[in-house]
Amino acid sequence: MSDVLVVAEPRRGELRAVSYELLTAGRGLADAAEGDLHVAVVSGPVDRYADSLSREGVDTIHTVAQGEEFNHDRYVTVIASLVDDLEPAFLLVPHSANGLDYAPAVAERLDRPVVTDAVALDVDDETLVVNRRMYASKIETVVEVADGPFVVTVRAGAFPPAEDFAEPEITAHDVTVDEEGLDSSVRGYEAASDGDVDITEPDFLIAVGRGIEDEENLALVEDLAAATGATVAASRPVVDNGWLPKNRQVGQSGKTVKPTVYLALGISGAIQHVAGMRGAETVIAVNEDPSAPIFDVADYGIVGDLFDVVPRLVEQFG
């Protein structure tokens, strides 16, 4: 029997949605491996979190009241200790900024292989089979991982959340953390700079990406936005270049948007961007690269040069 241990992700009093998605991923893997599904929740109001994680398919929830918020040094110690106790064959962690801040260290400390950013999981005999994306999501690979037990980080949005409530066993654990040995401490949180435009509100967003090439070319997109009454948003590279402020960024580390129409200009469609825009009702993508992943989440597409398309659109609506 091979058990699965899933680690939930709390942040500032709430469990992040990926926590419930990992319950689904974990239950599927536990079924394939004929094992139990264990869930760990560490730090913050863990009893309340445990109630929320009490969903169908979960066998046992392990709570560890260790610190108010995430601290990777505490997490590595606590998770490694739970793994020692429970001996799961599979440890599943969210592929998130915090997951990436502790999962590789847990794998290293326990001398287990780590495979990250899984979009599908299976077990074949004793071998873990993971689907993951490469080359900016243009290719999906099937990776076999030998020599378990295994540590896996799972992509947010790859599995549906577990919804139905149930009554799994809840067990509280005391884990001692060497306070002197902590190499890091969290001082607080701040929202990334916010501006006067809220891109989560408009019905029509024109989002611009790396394909715009130069800051001065943004004027063209602003013209189109003015002509159509749209609001300009951006993918990460445009914001990284300082061409538009952070509050215009759509994506995992930016805003999640759900407009009626999302016109993506010169955006490749990195997963971090797609995470923020896949809820748009209608997506139109313009990109020169026919293999750009943005076309996998678009309803309409033009494989072509945005500099041919945008001026003509301005003319049409101007």
Next chain:
Amino acid sequence: MKILVTVKEVTDLAADFQIADAEIDETYLEYELNEWDAYAIETGVQLVEAGIADEVIVATIGPERAEESVRMALAKGADRAIRVWDDALAEQDLLDVATKAEIFASVVEAEEPEVVLTGVQANDDGFGATGVALAERLDYGWAAVVNALELDADEGGAHVRRELEGGLEELSDVTLPAVFTIQTGINQPRYASLRGIREAEAKEIERKTLSDLGITKADAASALQITDLFEPVAEREVAYFDGDPDEQVEQVADVLADSGVVGE
């Protein structure tokens, strides 16, 4: 203070590529310096320019071809470079995190930098795990997904911002020595100047094999094997607008009008 930056030459696919027998032919592959690593290099070089660090060393795992990307790092201001490669690595189609951490740990133990910088992830395999695994192996402190880094040598620590999801940033203190995985946007990586490119030709690239680092072939055996690859299934079925640009724009305009987001 010495800074070591791990860099990777990454693979990108040409716009039009084909998969045959679960493989992509070399003709469709393009090579470049990993985007995240460019930000890590810039972070290191700026620390030298600010008088906080003395030297930036880049380290890479890769075949001779990777020296093009290493030269780019040198042209952008790194002082010298170390390239590790071995036939035992060339035989593997996907190096695992533990192997990369083992190799870089050997380099770090020889160089003893106080700060190690890596990109958050590589844009080909996208693991995002090597830096943190390396820190744990070295017993260094660390922080992942760093978008602001301030070193305080007097305190023996660093103040960092970590970029979390949803526009939130975490402010943390980390004890040195430490590994930081650097997020894009932390700075503006400079272009390599012609002078920088010329000077890079004269800078040293030290080449090492696994045995030079005291690593056995068994230590470097990957736990990962790619058994299949294919184009991902699309979430939505895309309808492409054909014709010349005027015709394509007409069709976009129709969709916008039908959606009610623009006036008639």
